[in-house]
Every structure is written in C-alpha cells, then in structure tokens.
Amino acid sequence: MPIGLYIHVPFCIKKCLYCDFTSYPVSGRGVKVYLESLIREINLYGSTLAGEDKIISSVFFGGGTPTTLPPASFRTVLDEVRASFSLAAGCEITAEANPGTVDSAGLAQLLEAGVNRLSIGVQSFNDGLLGVLGRVHSAGQALEAVRLARKAGFDNINLDFICGIPGQSLHDWRETLNKAVEMAPEHIAAYGLQLEKGTPLAEAASRGEICACPEETEEAMYQEAIEILTAHGYQHYEISNFAKPGRQCAHNLVYWLNRPYLGLGPAAHSFIGGSRFSNDASLERYSDRLSREEYPVENKTLLSAEDEMSETMFLGLRLTGGIDLDLFHKRFGRRAEDIYRREIEGLIDKGLLEMSGGRLCLTKKGLPLANIVFREFV
Missing domain, CATH: 3.20.20.70 (Aldolase class I)
Structure with missing residues (x-):
C-alpha cells in the first residue's frame, strides 16, 4: 500500500x-x-x-x-x-x-x-x-x-x-x-x-x-x-x-483510515510495517544522529493485531462515513461486529453509534461525544 x-x-x-x-x-x-x-x-x-x-x-x-x-x-x-x-x-x-x-x-x-x-x-x-x-x-x-x-x-x-x-x-x-x-x-x-x-x-x-x-x-x-x-x-x-x-x-x-505513513524531521511520527515510531524532538540530536547515517528514532512500538484493530476503530469513527465493516474484515480477517460486539451494542443502545449499509458511524448525538465513544475501543 x-x-x-x-x-x-x-x-x-x-x-x-x-x-x-x-x-x-x-x-x-x-x-x-x-x-x-x-x-x-x-x-x-x-x-x-x-x-x-x-x-x-x-x-x-x-x-x-x-x-x-x-x-x-x-x-x-x-x-x-x-x-x-x-x-x-x-x-x-x-x-x-x-x-x-x-x-x-x-x-x-x-x-x-x-x-x-x-x-x-x-x-x-x-x-x-x-x-x-x-x-x-x-x-x-x-x-x-x-x-x-x-x-x-x-x-x-x-x-x-x-x-x-x-x-x-x-x-x-x-x-x-x-x-x-x-x-x-x-x-x-x-x-x-x-x-x-x-x-x-x-x-x-x-x-x-x-x-x-x-x-x-x-x-x-x-x-x-x-x-x-x-x-x-x-x-x-x-x-x-x-x-x-x-x-x-x-x-x-x-x-x-490507519494507513501507513512516514514522518521526517524532529519529533515526526511514523506508522510503517506494523510499527509506530517517533523521531527525537531535539534538533541537535536529530541532526547529530543523521550526520552518522543513523536513524533519528527515539521510540518504537510493534503493534499487535489487537492494537491495530483498536486504532482502526477509533480513528475510522472520526469520519462521518464511519467504518466500512467489510473492509475491516478484509484487512484483519475478523469482523468488527464480533470483536467489539458488547461495545458496539452498548453504544447503539445509547444512541451514539448506528450501523447502516455495512458501515458503523457516529450518530448526530454521538458527534459531540466522540471521545466517549473512542474510549470504548481503546
């Protein structure tokens, strides 16, 4: 990709x-x-x-x-x-x-x-x-x-x-x-x-x-x-x-959409190959490491499948079109409706999420309360 x-x-x-x-x-x-x-x-x-x-x-x-x-x-x-x-x-x-x-x-x-x-x-x-x-x-x-x-x-x-x-x-x-x-x-x-x-x-x-x-x-x-x-x-x-x-x-x-990206420059963040990492925020240290042909990376975390699915949920729900449930299944081999059944049903009951046309979206009521919804998937 x-x-x-x-x-x-x-x-x-x-x-x-x-x-x-x-x-x-x-x-x-x-x-x-x-x-x-x-x-x-x-x-x-x-x-x-x-x-x-x-x-x-x-x-x-x-x-x-x-x-x-x-x-x-x-x-x-x-x-x-x-x-x-x-x-x-x-x-x-x-x-x-x-x-x-x-x-x-x-x-x-x-x-x-x-x-x-x-x-x-x-x-x-x-x-x-x-x-x-x-x-x-x-x-x-x-x-x-x-x-x-x-x-x-x-x-x-x-x-x-x-x-x-x-x-x-x-x-x-x-x-x-x-x-x-x-x-x-x-x-x-x-x-x-x-x-x-x-x-x-x-x-x-x-x-x-x-x-x-x-x-x-x-x-x-x-x-x-x-x-x-x-x-x-x-x-x-x-x-x-x-x-x-x-x-x-x-x-x-x-x-x-939680797709891969590369961040360059001091403090820039990246998501490549299933890992999240960030560069050193200090311009001096960033420059020093690159002068030695070293990556200026300060922190690196390899995400589990569960981590990546969780991030895909709460990032995707920022979009008013929500999450395409079939694409989620294609990407992870599992259905979001099964993994997060309790969370999704609870938020639908509260009127904060809706499922329609194969997509899971925030409702009008849920938009200003999005952070409450996101926490359910963290």
Missing part, C-alpha cells in the same frame, strides 16, 4: 500561546542544519524502504510554520523526495502556512516547486481573539494571504479555524464562519481549542487570568459550524473537517 509522507518543519517566528508541538525560533543556522539533516533522512529511507513503501500517495509539510523556510527550499526538498521515492499520480502536496509569513513571490515558488495544496492557519477573523491565541498575524493579513494564494494559482486551499477561545462568543464564531465561506476555500477545518498542559494559555487559565470557554458554548459553536458550512456546500466528512465535493484532505485520510 502506498504511504503518506509527513515532513515536520520545527520553526516558528513566535510560538502560539496554545501550542504544544515541537518548534524552535527560526534562525539561519538552525534552518541550514535542519535542511541538511532532512535531506540525509530522505536519502536514508529512500535507500532502505522497498516496494509500495517507496510509493508516496501524499506529502504534507507541517509544523511549526513551514513557510518560515526560504521558499526555494521546498523545491530542494521535493526534488530529493522525487529522487528517493516515487510520487503517485495526482499526489497531493500540502504546505501549512501562517498568514504573516507569505508573500506573492514566495507563494509562486511554492507552486512551482510542486506544492498543490495550501493550508492557511487563520484561526479567527477577530484581531482580539488572535491576540488571545498569541498569533503573529492579523485578520487583514489572513484575508490578504488567501487573495495572494489565489493570485499565485493555488486552486486547493484549506483554512484552519479554532472555536472555544477564551472570550469568544457565539456571535464572534458565526462572523468568522460567514467570512470563511465568503473566501470560498475548498476545505475548512474547525477545531475546538485544547488547553494543553504546560502551554502559556493553559497556565493562564489555571491561574484564573482567563476563563475557559464554557462547554455548552463550545458545543453550540460546533453545531453552528456544521449548519453554516453544510448549508454552503461543504461536506462534513470528519469530526472537525469540511470539504467541497472531491476536496477532502488525502493526507489526513491516511491517518483516519
């Missing part, structure tokens, strides 16, 4: 107050060391993987902020990927972008390098709420970034938004959603804010300096997103993701 390729770019102009991903302040020396090491890692896997593990179905530059890299570096990296792997026909190549880090010339270079999908982290069209999140861009810059991306020739754009921001009202959220559909992106991601332990925003909430969004308000925001976006032609295909027909994110589907 072809694999997804994730490339972690661990640099930001400034870390957002809610972010717990691995990132470092961008610097010329750091970028140089990173790119040299990344190319070594691409070549290392290119020389050791074989068969369908060398066919790439999608590429995703995530971060951090990939667009803090010099635009020309995307061509360098993608040329190395093409030389070491085979890109499938129609391969989706996504780069995440912060509105404060793009311009016309840089976007044109991204497109010329082969990036054919842009994911812009807008988060809100309210400048006050962007300040709460610690974002480095304004609402005006976000609007301009979308305009510039269209002018450069991008015809597949995702916009990311966050609901449940401290101080955010339902009216604020509705205004952002309406502005989003005016921009007519092909894809919209609408996530609830997670106050991750150790982040400045979570610590401010624990000290009482800000008030977390009430749970009932966040649930109302979620329902508002579903109503507004589906009314404007977006298909609600995953818990937090909406797409125009045929514009679902191919790379994220790799994760939700």
Whole structure:
C-alpha cells in the first residue's frame, strides 16, 4: 500500500500561546542544519524502504510554520523526495502556512516547486481573539494571504479555524464562519481549542487570568459550524473537517483510515510495517544522529493485531462515513461486529453509534461525544 509522507518543519517566528508541538525560533543556522539533516533522512529511507513503501500517495509539510523556510527550499526538498521515492499520480502536496509569513513571490515558488495544496492557519477573523491565541498575524493579513494564494494559482486551499477561545462568543464564531465561506476555500477545518498542559494559555487559565470557554458554548459553536458550512456546500466528512465535493484532505485520510505513513524531521511520527515510531524532538540530536547515517528514532512500538484493530476503530469513527465493516474484515480477517460486539451494542443502545449499509458511524448525538465513544475501543 502506498504511504503518506509527513515532513515536520520545527520553526516558528513566535510560538502560539496554545501550542504544544515541537518548534524552535527560526534562525539561519538552525534552518541550514535542519535542511541538511532532512535531506540525509530522505536519502536514508529512500535507500532502505522497498516496494509500495517507496510509493508516496501524499506529502504534507507541517509544523511549526513551514513557510518560515526560504521558499526555494521546498523545491530542494521535493526534488530529493522525487529522487528517493516515487510520487503517485495526482499526489497531493500540502504546505501549512501562517498568514504573516507569505508573500506573492514566495507563494509562486511554492507552486512551482510542486506544492498543490495550501493550508492557511487563520484561526479567527477577530484581531482580539488572535491576540488571545498569541498569533503573529492579523485578520487583514489572513484575508490578504488567501487573495495572494489565489493570485499565485493555488486552486486547493484549506483554512484552519479554532472555536472555544477564551472570550469568544457565539456571535464572534458565526462572523468568522460567514467570512470563511465568503473566501470560498475548498476545505475548512474547525477545531475546538485544547488547553494543553504546560502551554502559556493553559497556565493562564489555571491561574484564573482567563476563563475557559464554557462547554455548552463550545458545543453550540460546533453545531453552528456544521449548519453554516453544510448549508454552503461543504461536506462534513470528519469530526472537525469540511470539504467541497472531491476536496477532502488525502493526507489526513491516511491517518483516519490507519494507513501507513512516514514522518521526517524532529519529533515526526511514523506508522510503517506494523510499527509506530517517533523521531527525537531535539534538533541537535536529530541532526547529530543523521550526520552518522543513523536513524533519528527515539521510540518504537510493534503493534499487535489487537492494537491495530483498536486504532482502526477509533480513528475510522472520526469520519462521518464511519467504518466500512467489510473492509475491516478484509484487512484483519475478523469482523468488527464480533470483536467489539458488547461495545458496539452498548453504544447503539445509547444512541451514539448506528450501523447502516455495512458501515458503523457516529450518530448526530454521538458527534459531540466522540471521545466517549473512542474510549470504548481503546
């Protein structure tokens, strides 16, 4: 089976107050060391993987902020990927972008390098709420970034938004959603804010300096997103993701369908050959190990069949289309209805799951309670 390729770019102009991903302040020396090491890692896997593990179905530059890299570096990296792997026909190549880090010339270079999908982290069209999140861009810059991306020739754009921001009202959220559909992106991601332990925003909430969004308000925001976006032609295909027909994110589907993927860069995660493993999060140690032609892997776990079936269940249920029960049987040689009979029947009785047309799906009631459902399969 072809694999997804994730490339972690661990640099930001400034870390957002809610972010717990691995990132470092961008610097010329750091970028140089990173790119040299990344190319070594691409070549290392290119020389050791074989068969369908060398066919790439999608590429995703995530971060951090990939667009803090010099635009020309995307061509360098993608040329190395093409030389070491085979890109499938129609391969989706996504780069995440912060509105404060793009311009016309840089976007044109991204497109010329082969990036054919842009994911812009807008988060809100309210400048006050962007300040709460610690974002480095304004609402005006976000609007301009979308305009510039269209002018450069991008015809597949995702916009990311966050609901449940401290101080955010339902009216604020509705205004952002309406502005989003005016921009007519092909894809919209609408996530609830997670106050991750150790982040400045979570610590401010624990000290009482800000008030977390009430749970009932966040649930109302979620329902508002579903109503507004589906009314404007977006298909609600995953818990937090909406797409125009045929514009679902191919790379994220790799994760939700529990298919294999290779992660490159510091702290990147992989799922290859039935094993999950992650790279060292330290840029220095990551680079040092690759300079010695060593894999920069820090943790590796070989999954049992039971582990892989469990993950396939709770990841697949994130999709509104749910799990194809026949495909599950074909993959594992066992039927999910038999393995998880007690769990499935209990959740159906509670109105959180439904089985129809050979698929097992979350119900409308189950969508906002998805984490309760997922725990039954862990």
